[in-house]
Amino acid sequence: MYVELDRESDLPLYLQISNQIRQRISAGDLPAGTKLPPERRMAAMLGVNRTTIVSAYRELAADGLVEGHVGRGTVVADPDSDATGAHGTFQIPWNQLFTSTTEVMNDPLLRDTTMISSRSDVISLATGIPSPELYPIELIRSLLDEALHSGGQTLLQHCPTEGYGPLRAALGRWMAVEERPIDPASVLIVAGSQQGLYLLARTLLDPGDLVVIESPTYLGALQVFRAAGARLLPIPIDASGMRVGLLEDLIARRRPKLIYTLPSFQNPSGGTMSFDRRRRLLELAERFRIPIIEDDPYSVLRYEGVPLPTLHALDQRGTVIYLSTLSKILFPGFRIGWIAGPQPVIKRLALMKQIVDLDTNPLAQWAVWALLDRGHLLEHVDELRSIYPYRRDLMLDALNRHCQGLLDWNRPLGGFYIWAHLRDGLRTRDLLPEAARFGVSVAPGESFHPDGEGESTLRLNFTLPAPEDIDEAVRRLAAAISSLRGSRGADDRQLQETATPIV
Amino acid sequence: MYVELDRESDLPLYLQISNQIRQRISAGDLPAGTKLPPERRMAAMLGVNRTTIVSAYRELAADGLVEGHVGRGTVVADPDSDATGAHGTFQIPWNQLFTSTTEVMNDPLLRDTTMISSRSDVISLATGIPSPELYPIELIRSLLDEALHSGGQTLLQHCPTEGYGPLRAALGRWMAVEERPIDPASVLIVAGSQQGLYLLARTLLDPGDLVVIESPTYLGALQVFRAAGARLLPIPIDASGMRVGLLEDLIARRRPKLIYTLPSFQNPSGGTMSFDRRRRLLELAERFRIPIIEDDPYSVLRYEGVPLPTLHALDQRGTVIYLSTLSKILFPGFRIGWIAGPQPVIKRLALMKQIVDLDTNPLAQWAVWALLDRGHLLEHVDELRSIYPYRRDLMLDALNRHCQGLLDWNRPLGGFYIWAHLRDGLRTRDLLPEAARFGVSVAPGESFHPDGEGESTLRLNFTLPAPEDIDEAVRRLAAAISSLRGSRGADDRQLQETATPIV
Incomplete structure (x- = not known):
C-alpha cells in the first residue's frame, strides 16, 4: 500500500x-x-x-x-x-462503469515492492534500470542542441506513425551486424518495448486465445497478455532456457496462437536459451505456423562466452517478430523501442499505433538515430560490457560472503539480473517487509510467474545500485533472511496474517 | 493509395x-x-x-x-x-491471425488525402497542425540544455506512470485560471490527447457499449471508439454546437455509457457550444449519471467574443472527464496531453497506461512544466491569439474572392478550422483528385461523420499554410471545384467509377 x-x-x-x-x-x-x-x-x-x-x-x-x-x-x-x-447525491458510481481490462493489473506485491524501493533509506535491488551515472548525458545535450538548431520545425512536428525513416534504417543496420540486412519497411518504432508488446497483443490476440510463455517471464508481458484476455500456457525454464522438449506435445494438443520468449539473459532469470533449443523452437513454430515473439532487450549485453544468434537471425521464413528497446542499453526516458518482423504485421501494428498514440516523439527518435549513425551507441554498449560484469561479480562475491546457506543463486553471462531461491521453503512475500526493515528491496519472483508459483524466488539487479552499496545491500538481505528464519517458528500469527493478500 | x-x-x-x-x-x-x-x-x-x-x-x-x-x-x-x-511453403497466413480491432482503421479517403498532402507541389489545407514557424524552438533548446545539465540522470530515467508531479500540479493551475483549483492527483499526463482518448475508451467501453458523439466530430475519436467495439449515437450540431435538445430522448431510450463532446472551436466544424447548451448538457448527464468526456484542445485559442466556461469548470459533481493537449498550442512533437477528472478514473487510467507504455518521456514533461511555470506558455498562447485571427481572415477574404457561389463556409471565433459545404450536391471525394491536380488538398468532411454523411463538407485549416500561400491555395481550390462542376455532366463514367471505394 x-x-x-x-x-x-x-x-x-x-x-x-x-x-x-x-x-x-x-x-x-x-x-x-x-x-x-x-x-x-x-x-x-x-x-x-x-x-x-x-x-x-x-x-x-x-x-x-x-x-x-x-x-x-x-x-x-x-x-x-x-x-x-458522503460523495453527494449524483456522483457517478465509477466502479460500475470500468471495463475488466485493468483489473488484472493490481498486484499488491509489486505495489509494496515499489513503495519500499522508493524509500531513501532502502537500497533497491528490485528494478531493471541501467546505471544512471553511465548515461551519456553530455552527448545527448549536444545532440538535442544540434537537432533543434538544424531541424526544430520538423523534429517538433508529427512524424510518420511507423517512425522516423532514417532511424528505421539505422536499427535495421544495427541488427544486421549479427544477421542479414533488414528492410527499413520491416521496422516499426514504438514508445518503448512495453508499447511494442501491447500493440502485438492487441493486433494478434482475441480474448481466450492461448499464448505460450516461459515461466518465469517478464511481468509486463504477463500483464499485457492478461489484459488482452489471453490464456497463458507456461513452459518451465532450466539452465538452457525454455524446455522446448515440453512444447511439441502442448502445441499439438492446444494449438496456441503465439509463442513469447526472451531467449537471451532472460528477465527475470538471467538465463539463456541454448543454440540447439533455439533451432528446435524455430522448427516447431515453422512446422505448426505459430508466430514467435522474441523479446530481446539484453542480448548485446553479453559479458563472456560466445554470442548466440537471435531467433530472428535464424528465421528464414518470417515466423519471428523481434522486439527490442533502447531502455536497457541507453536509458529508459526517451521511450524508444522497435519491432522488426514481416511487413504485413508491421503494417497492422502501425494501424494500431495510430489509434493508440499517433506517433513517437521525433526529437528523441532523431537523437537515437544520431547515436547509432555516428557509432556512439556501439561505443556506449562496449563501455557497459566492460563495467557491468564487474558489478555482477561484486554482487556474486557479496552473496558468497553473506548468503551461504540462506540462498541459492545463478551466475548470468550477461544482462541485468541474478536469480535466487530462498532455502527451506521461505516465501519472498514474507521476506519483503523484513528486508524493508533492514533497508533493502528485491523483486519478488512470484510476480514473474503466471500461476502463483516461484514463491521462494527473487530477482536481484546489479546495474542500478551504486557499486559501493552492493555489498551492504546483500549484507542487509542476509540479515533479513536470518531474521525471517528466526521468527518463523516463534510467530505463527505472522504466517497467518501474510497468507491473506495485502492491499 | x-x-x-x-x-x-x-x-x-x-x-x-x-x-x-x-x-x-x-x-x-x-x-x-x-x-x-x-x-x-x-x-x-x-x-x-x-x-x-x-x-x-x-x-x-x-x-x-x-x-x-x-x-x-x-x-x-x-x-x-x-x-x-510465391511466399514459400511455411509462411504464416497473417491475415488469418489479426484481430478485428484494426480493421476499422482503413479509411481510403484519408489515406488518399495524406498522400496528396505530402506532395511538394501541393498546398495542404488538410492538416490540424500549428504554424511551425511559430514554434518556440530557441526556448526549447535552452530549456532542454538546462534540464540535462541539472537533472539528466533523473530526466532520462523512468518517471511515475501518472506523470511528472510538478507538471501535474502546473496543469492543474493552468486550468484553474478559468475555474476552481485542481488537485494534482486529479491530473494524468498522457502521450498526446490521442492516447488519452484511447485510455478512456479501453477503461470505460466494452464492445457494444453506446457512445453519444457529435456529428461531425474528431476522426481520431471515431477510430478509437470503433476500435473499442462501441456503437456510436450521433447527435447533429448547429451554430450553437451539439443539439442538446435531441439528447434527452436518446438517453432515456438508449442509456448510453458515455457522451463525447468538443464544445469549443470544434474539430472539424470550428463551432462552439452555447453557454445555455453547456448547462443543459451537464444537467442531463448528471441526472442520468452519464460521464461526459470533454475534449478541449482549442478553447484557449479564442480570437474574439467572451470566453465560455468549460464543462469541467461548470461541473460540481465529478461528471466531466476533461482532456486536452499541448499539440495545438505548442507543437505536437513532444507528445504531451493530459486528462483531469475524478480520482477513481485517473487511477484506473494510470493502470491502463502502465500496460500500454509504462510512462511518458520525462524530459519532455519537464520542459512543458518549465514553460508553464515560468509563464512562457501563456506568452506563447498570447502570440498565437494575435497571429491566427489574421490568418483566418486571410482565408475568409480569399474565400470571398474566389469561392462565391461554389462553397458555403462559416467564420469561426477561434481554433484552427473553417468548415465548408460544396454547393449543388458535389461530393468532396470527387473533388479530392481534381484538387490534387490543381495543387491543393483539403480534409474530406465525410471522414469526420460516423455514418457516411457529410459528403459535401470539407475542413480548411488556416494555421499550417504559410500566409503568403493562403490566397493561392483557395484560388486553386476554386479552380478545382469549377473544373469538377464542368466535368460533371460531361462524364458520367467518372461518377460511376468513384462510387466504389478506392483502395
Missing part, C-alpha cells in the same frame, strides 16, 4: 499515514471491505514503529472510515450503501 | 509506381481482389499523365500480379490459393 512519508514535515507520521489512507478511501481507491495491511507488516514496510500505525488506524476508526474485526484485522467501513452518501 | 514519387530519380515514374504496388502486393497489403484506383483518378492524385498509370498497370499485369476486368477495372490477381505460393 502506497504511503509517502515526509520525515522533515511538522505533521506527525501517524497523521501523514491516516490522511493518505483517508484520501484513498474517499477517492474510491480502497472500497468498503478492503483489508488494510496488519499493523506490524505496515510498520515494517514504512520503517516506522508499530505504535505509529496503531495511532493512524485509530484516527481512521474515529472517523468511521475503518473498522476493526477480531480475526479479520482492520477493514474499510461500508459507507451509506445508496448513492446519497 | 500511397505511392511516393521521386521526380529526380533516373527510374521512370511508371516503374516507380509499379514497383511500389508490387511490393505492397507481395507484402500482403493489397490482397487478391483488391481494386486498384481507376487510371484517371490515380493519375490525378499523383499529378502524372494517365499514360504513366496505364504503363504501370501493364507492367503489373505482365507479371501476373493484376488483372483487368471490363466494368470492374484493375484488380489484384489471385495467387496460388494454397500456402505453397
Whole structure:
C-alpha cells in the first residue's frame, strides 16, 4: 500500500499515514471491505514503529472510515450503501462503469515492492534500470542542441506513425551486424518495448486465445497478455532456457496462437536459451505456423562466452517478430523501442499505433538515430560490457560472503539480473517487509510467474545500485533472511496474517 | 493509395509506381481482389499523365500480379490459393491471425488525402497542425540544455506512470485560471490527447457499449471508439454546437455509457457550444449519471467574443472527464496531453497506461512544466491569439474572392478550422483528385461523420499554410471545384467509377 512519508514535515507520521489512507478511501481507491495491511507488516514496510500505525488506524476508526474485526484485522467501513452518501447525491458510481481490462493489473506485491524501493533509506535491488551515472548525458545535450538548431520545425512536428525513416534504417543496420540486412519497411518504432508488446497483443490476440510463455517471464508481458484476455500456457525454464522438449506435445494438443520468449539473459532469470533449443523452437513454430515473439532487450549485453544468434537471425521464413528497446542499453526516458518482423504485421501494428498514440516523439527518435549513425551507441554498449560484469561479480562475491546457506543463486553471462531461491521453503512475500526493515528491496519472483508459483524466488539487479552499496545491500538481505528464519517458528500469527493478500 | 514519387530519380515514374504496388502486393497489403484506383483518378492524385498509370498497370499485369476486368477495372490477381505460393511453403497466413480491432482503421479517403498532402507541389489545407514557424524552438533548446545539465540522470530515467508531479500540479493551475483549483492527483499526463482518448475508451467501453458523439466530430475519436467495439449515437450540431435538445430522448431510450463532446472551436466544424447548451448538457448527464468526456484542445485559442466556461469548470459533481493537449498550442512533437477528472478514473487510467507504455518521456514533461511555470506558455498562447485571427481572415477574404457561389463556409471565433459545404450536391471525394491536380488538398468532411454523411463538407485549416500561400491555395481550390462542376455532366463514367471505394 502506497504511503509517502515526509520525515522533515511538522505533521506527525501517524497523521501523514491516516490522511493518505483517508484520501484513498474517499477517492474510491480502497472500497468498503478492503483489508488494510496488519499493523506490524505496515510498520515494517514504512520503517516506522508499530505504535505509529496503531495511532493512524485509530484516527481512521474515529472517523468511521475503518473498522476493526477480531480475526479479520482492520477493514474499510461500508459507507451509506445508496448513492446519497458522503460523495453527494449524483456522483457517478465509477466502479460500475470500468471495463475488466485493468483489473488484472493490481498486484499488491509489486505495489509494496515499489513503495519500499522508493524509500531513501532502502537500497533497491528490485528494478531493471541501467546505471544512471553511465548515461551519456553530455552527448545527448549536444545532440538535442544540434537537432533543434538544424531541424526544430520538423523534429517538433508529427512524424510518420511507423517512425522516423532514417532511424528505421539505422536499427535495421544495427541488427544486421549479427544477421542479414533488414528492410527499413520491416521496422516499426514504438514508445518503448512495453508499447511494442501491447500493440502485438492487441493486433494478434482475441480474448481466450492461448499464448505460450516461459515461466518465469517478464511481468509486463504477463500483464499485457492478461489484459488482452489471453490464456497463458507456461513452459518451465532450466539452465538452457525454455524446455522446448515440453512444447511439441502442448502445441499439438492446444494449438496456441503465439509463442513469447526472451531467449537471451532472460528477465527475470538471467538465463539463456541454448543454440540447439533455439533451432528446435524455430522448427516447431515453422512446422505448426505459430508466430514467435522474441523479446530481446539484453542480448548485446553479453559479458563472456560466445554470442548466440537471435531467433530472428535464424528465421528464414518470417515466423519471428523481434522486439527490442533502447531502455536497457541507453536509458529508459526517451521511450524508444522497435519491432522488426514481416511487413504485413508491421503494417497492422502501425494501424494500431495510430489509434493508440499517433506517433513517437521525433526529437528523441532523431537523437537515437544520431547515436547509432555516428557509432556512439556501439561505443556506449562496449563501455557497459566492460563495467557491468564487474558489478555482477561484486554482487556474486557479496552473496558468497553473506548468503551461504540462506540462498541459492545463478551466475548470468550477461544482462541485468541474478536469480535466487530462498532455502527451506521461505516465501519472498514474507521476506519483503523484513528486508524493508533492514533497508533493502528485491523483486519478488512470484510476480514473474503466471500461476502463483516461484514463491521462494527473487530477482536481484546489479546495474542500478551504486557499486559501493552492493555489498551492504546483500549484507542487509542476509540479515533479513536470518531474521525471517528466526521468527518463523516463534510467530505463527505472522504466517497467518501474510497468507491473506495485502492491499 | 500511397505511392511516393521521386521526380529526380533516373527510374521512370511508371516503374516507380509499379514497383511500389508490387511490393505492397507481395507484402500482403493489397490482397487478391483488391481494386486498384481507376487510371484517371490515380493519375490525378499523383499529378502524372494517365499514360504513366496505364504503363504501370501493364507492367503489373505482365507479371501476373493484376488483372483487368471490363466494368470492374484493375484488380489484384489471385495467387496460388494454397500456402505453397510465391511466399514459400511455411509462411504464416497473417491475415488469418489479426484481430478485428484494426480493421476499422482503413479509411481510403484519408489515406488518399495524406498522400496528396505530402506532395511538394501541393498546398495542404488538410492538416490540424500549428504554424511551425511559430514554434518556440530557441526556448526549447535552452530549456532542454538546462534540464540535462541539472537533472539528466533523473530526466532520462523512468518517471511515475501518472506523470511528472510538478507538471501535474502546473496543469492543474493552468486550468484553474478559468475555474476552481485542481488537485494534482486529479491530473494524468498522457502521450498526446490521442492516447488519452484511447485510455478512456479501453477503461470505460466494452464492445457494444453506446457512445453519444457529435456529428461531425474528431476522426481520431471515431477510430478509437470503433476500435473499442462501441456503437456510436450521433447527435447533429448547429451554430450553437451539439443539439442538446435531441439528447434527452436518446438517453432515456438508449442509456448510453458515455457522451463525447468538443464544445469549443470544434474539430472539424470550428463551432462552439452555447453557454445555455453547456448547462443543459451537464444537467442531463448528471441526472442520468452519464460521464461526459470533454475534449478541449482549442478553447484557449479564442480570437474574439467572451470566453465560455468549460464543462469541467461548470461541473460540481465529478461528471466531466476533461482532456486536452499541448499539440495545438505548442507543437505536437513532444507528445504531451493530459486528462483531469475524478480520482477513481485517473487511477484506473494510470493502470491502463502502465500496460500500454509504462510512462511518458520525462524530459519532455519537464520542459512543458518549465514553460508553464515560468509563464512562457501563456506568452506563447498570447502570440498565437494575435497571429491566427489574421490568418483566418486571410482565408475568409480569399474565400470571398474566389469561392462565391461554389462553397458555403462559416467564420469561426477561434481554433484552427473553417468548415465548408460544396454547393449543388458535389461530393468532396470527387473533388479530392481534381484538387490534387490543381495543387491543393483539403480534409474530406465525410471522414469526420460516423455514418457516411457529410459528403459535401470539407475542413480548411488556416494555421499550417504559410500566409503568403493562403490566397493561392483557395484560388486553386476554386479552380478545382469549377473544373469538377464542368466535368460533371460531361462524364458520367467518372461518377460511376468513384462510387466504389478506392483502395
